[in-house]
Every structure is written in structure tokens, then in C-alpha cells.
Amino acid sequence: MKLVSREGWGARASRGSTRLSSTRGVKVHYTGSRVDPRLATDHARCDDAVRGIQRSHMDGNGWNDIGYSMVCCPHGYVYVGRGPHRLPAANGAGLNSGHYAVLGLVGSSGLTEPTDAMLDGIRDAIDYLRREGGAGKEIKGHRDGYATDCPGKALYAWVREGAPRPGGGSSAPAPSRSVGRVPAWPGRLLTQPPVMRGGDVRTWQARMRERGWRIAADGAYGPESESVCRAFQAEKGLAADGVVGPLTWRAAWEAPVT
Ligand SMILES: [Zn+2]
Ligand SMILES: [Zn+2]
Structure with a gap:
């Protein structure tokens, strides 16, 4: 698992948080806006993207911190957002204590298709939240119980399949997905x-x-x-x-x- 700590991505300090002892599971999200397609081949842009989401959640929405529990980039890195045992803010009022919120860094336009590495990262994030945060077995989409398109067509279809690890384990072959060519030396x-x-x-x-x-x-x-x-x-x-x-x-x- 390629875990990026809050320090690792340069997170701003949280303005406060509510402790959660456990949840019923995890809800998967996308950004609901455009994600720059250049992210697909340039991991150096991913930290910036995560900081930008935190900024808009704190300065725009007035939240205490980034709304997501974890954020997964197209290269399989798993960023600690609010993290385990902290109430997320992304699921909708009244729905946050039920599920942790995991963002796949794709959006409604621009970069819309999750890579296999991202799906593996989301699975890593789910396993991490189960292990470290008492997350239960449920894996759902934001749209389950809330009026939204989130997490978008591709991620929601994957959630409905049971969020399988790409290419591994299950009897059904994983659907082929477009995978951006990721350079071995991403940016700086x-x-x-x-x-x-x-x-x-x-x-x-x-x-x-x-x-x-x-x-x-x-x-x-x-x-x-x-x-x-x-x-x-x-x-x-x-x-x-x-x-x-x-x-x-x-x-x-x-x-x-x-
Ligand atoms: Zn969402
Ligand atoms: Zn990345």
C-alpha cells in the first residue's frame, strides 16, 4: 500500500474533528467536477490536486478539513484525508457517521475513468479503514441514500460489482480499463x-x-x-x-x- 501521510502531501492543520469509533463501511466518491487529465501521466500533480480539494472544502465550504477520509490518485497512492476514527464531511448531512468517505481522484469531466492502480488504491484505503478505523463490510457509492451522480458511472459500476481488485482473485475477469501510461519518473x-x-x-x-x-x-x-x-x-x-x-x-x- 502506497500511503501518503498528511505531512507527506502538505495538509493544512484540521480546525477540529469529531471522533468516530466505527462505521458500517465506506462510501466511494468522485470529485463531481473536472479533473485535469494531465494528472493521468504526472503524479507530481496529485499532491497539488489533494491540497486544492482541501482548500476548497475549508475556505469554500467552511469545513474543518478536507471532507474525505482518504483520497486515491490514478497512480495508486492513498492519501490520508481526515483519516480513520474521524467523522468525514462528504457523504451528506446525517450520513457521515455511517460510512467513511473515499475519493477516487476522477471527476465528471476531464479525467473520468479510474485506472486499475486507482481501484487497487481504493481497495487499499478500504482495507486500511477496516484495520485502523473499525470500518464495517459495506462498500457503497455516495449516491446510495443521497441525491447525487457521485461517484460517476465508472466507479459506481465497479462498486456495484463488489469493488473487486483489478485482474485478481475473482472468477469473473475484471473488465478492461484504459490505463494511462504512467512514467517511471513522475515529475519531480x-x-x-x-x-x-x-x-x-x-x-x-x-x-x-x-x-x-x-x-x-x-x-x-x-x-x-x-x-x-x-x-x-x-x-x-x-x-x-x-x-x-x-x-x-x-x-x-x-x-x-x-
Ligand atoms: Zn460524493
Ligand atoms: Zn498520483
Whole structure:
């Protein structure tokens, strides 16, 4: 699960919250407005989008915080909104204590089709809210019990299917969905640290931060590290042979970063 903490996406402080011990389940949402289609291929825009929703909920609607419990981007990242054990605000008056609110970052125009990664992210968010927030078994759409088109045709059809994990587990094959081509190196966000040892990693990360890059997974050396490292090198023309090592990374931080 690719969880993005409130600190991770630069959330403003909540103005207050009401504690929830448990819910009957989760309701799935879309934004109900246009979502910039450039999000599909540029994860660097997702943090901005989440901050924009929080801003409009706090400054426009006058709410205490972003209305959603969790937000899932097209790249499978799961952002903590109000989070577990906090009353959401997105389901409609009187309906918030019954279900947590999970947003799939698609809208009524622009970007409207959830990617498989987003559906996996929504499932991750549901599992997380069950584990951490006492969410019950129900998975519904905003329109269940409230007059709205939310969560839109595509997400609602998926909710009605029982919100299956894409391509996995169930006997019925998952419907094919359009998946945006997601670059391994999305914008200026590094989701995995490079494959390196000891102090070199910290030095490299510090230098990249000075140059305006963000590193989402500090110090975790997962299997994706090497591919991200190579993608970066390829993009910057640093190592045609794909060799990963301290010398190459020294070249990386000394090279101009555009
Ligand atoms: Zn909704
Ligand atoms: Zn994203």
C-alpha cells in the first residue's frame, strides 16, 4: 500500500474533528467536477490536486478539513484525508457517521475513468479503514441514500460489482480499463530512493532535495528502487549502460537537473 501521510502531501492543520469509533463501511466518491487529465501521466500533480480539494472544502465550504477520509490518485497512492476514527464531511448531512468517505481522484469531466492502480488504491484505503478505523463490510457509492451522480458511472459500476481488485482473485475477469501510461519518473517526485549504500544515499537525497525534488520513500530499499534509479539515469542521459552505483549517482547530483 502506497500511503501518503498528511505531512507527506502538505495538509493544512484540521480546525477540529469529531471522533468516530466505527462505521458500517465506506462510501466511494468522485470529485463531481473536472479533473485535469494531465494528472493521468504526472503524479507530481496529485499532491497539488489533494491540497486544492482541501482548500476548497475549508475556505469554500467552511469545513474543518478536507471532507474525505482518504483520497486515491490514478497512480495508486492513498492519501490520508481526515483519516480513520474521524467523522468525514462528504457523504451528506446525517450520513457521515455511517460510512467513511473515499475519493477516487476522477471527476465528471476531464479525467473520468479510474485506472486499475486507482481501484487497487481504493481497495487499499478500504482495507486500511477496516484495520485502523473499525470500518464495517459495506462498500457503497455516495449516491446510495443521497441525491447525487457521485461517484460517476465508472466507479459506481465497479462498486456495484463488489469493488473487486483489478485482474485478481475473482472468477469473473475484471473488465478492461484504459490505463494511462504512467512514467517511471513522475515529475519531480522520487517514489523510491536509489540503490546505494550508507552515507551516499543521504548525501544524494539531500542534494536532490536542494534541487527541488521530493523523495517519497526515504530509506526504503524495495525492488522498485533499481528501476526508478535506472529510469532517472536514462532520462538524464547519465548512464546508457544502466549501471547503478555511487559513481553514477555522484554524476547525477553534479549534473544540472532541469
Ligand atoms: Zn460524493
Ligand atoms: Zn498520483
